[in-house]
Amino acid sequence: MNALMIKALGFAALLIIATIAVVNSLDMDVLADDMTAITMGGAIAVATITAGVAVKYINQIKSDTAGGELAEENWDGIGEYKNELPSGWAYSFLALFLWSMWYGLIGYPVNAYSSIGEYNEEVIAYNKKFEETHKNADEATLKEMGESIYLVQCAQCHGNSGDGLSGRAQDFSTRMTKAQVLDVINNGQNQLGYPLGMMPPATAQGEHAEEIAAYVAGGMKGEQPASYIGACSGCHGADGKGNGGMSPNLVEYDAAVMSHTLQHGKKGILGKMPSFKTLITPVQEKALTVYVQSLSN
Structure with missing residues (x-):
């Protein structure tokens, strides 16, 4: 038995002893539980398999040499072998895939209980009750x-x-500043999903844009600029209130x-x-x- 094997076995034994020590520190009634016994067995198996696999492949790295047919392509002189996919890897992948399908659809179905689902159901129920309680709340x-x-x-x-x-x-x-109105006039707007759709850019320019911006930012008070009627009222209405929700209310x-x-x-x-x-x-x-x-x- 070489030194590497001794170290691996010692590491596995240490993991097993540590696991047993942690479990023994718990309530003794826990040790009689079947799930605890299964977990203990799994921990011991993982420790043993980890040690065995580590020893196998470390020794293989030391002794094995690469072989097989090289691919024609190479990168800075480094090529790849045309070796077949290791059967162990392929079978492991297939087994993992089949297990995941079983776990998702049968072992733990997608419609099974979940704490998140329960929380969402409770929120929906509470919101429904909240809406009913406050549906006629005063101002x-x-x-x-x-x-x-x-x-x-x-x-x-x-x-x-x-x-x-x-x-x-x-x-x-305030509803809007002059700078904000000018920005929308110059660049358009389509963020809020109104029925009339996007406001195109450059609906007014120069002095017309300035007077519209000043008029809207001022609360649409005073004399209405003629440019507003041509550029804005078709969507926002002559009163600027959005044509019954078809576009944003400017007032x-x-x-x-x-x-x-x-x-x-x-x-x-x-x-x-x-x-x-x-x-x-x-x-x-x-x-x-x-x-x-x-x-x-």
Whole structure:
């Protein structure tokens, strides 16, 4: 018996002794459990097989030489042999594949119990109960609820007071700034999934774009520029309120604007605002809308 074999056997014995010592440190009733006995047997088998395989292949590396027909291709003088795939590897792969099919479809079916599935079912049931309880909530309740949602989900980017953290995100105290309106006029917009689709870029240019931006950013008060009628009213309506939800409301944070933003997300200075369609319920969306509207008021 060579030194390598002695070391391997010693390592295996050490693993087995350590395993037995850990199990013995547990409650003695555990040792009578069948699953514990199977686990112990598996641990001993793994330790023994690991030692045997290591000895076999280390000795083989020391003594074997490569042989067979070389492929014509080589890389910097390093070629490959046209050896057949080792049958042991192929059979092991096939056995693993068959076992995985059995485990996934029969041994542990895909529709079997899972803690994640149970959690999701509980969340769905709770949300349903929540919706039923608060479906007729008054405005004060919705505002209070909306503030709680805002502080958890929105304040990190928009600030606790909705000020947008000095221009890093949307400032809810105002609908849009002139710079924001100009950016949309010049570059178009298609993030929110409105029925009328994408607003094309360059719908107005030069002075016309400037006067439209100033008019919209000012809350659409005062005399309406003639350029607005030609460039914007066809989609947003003469009053700028979005033609009944067909396009964004330019005047206020109405339910449609909030819903489309929460459903689709929106790219901003801080990065991409994620979609919240799976994170909040319809009542919570309504509550958040009421709270954001209160910030702009």
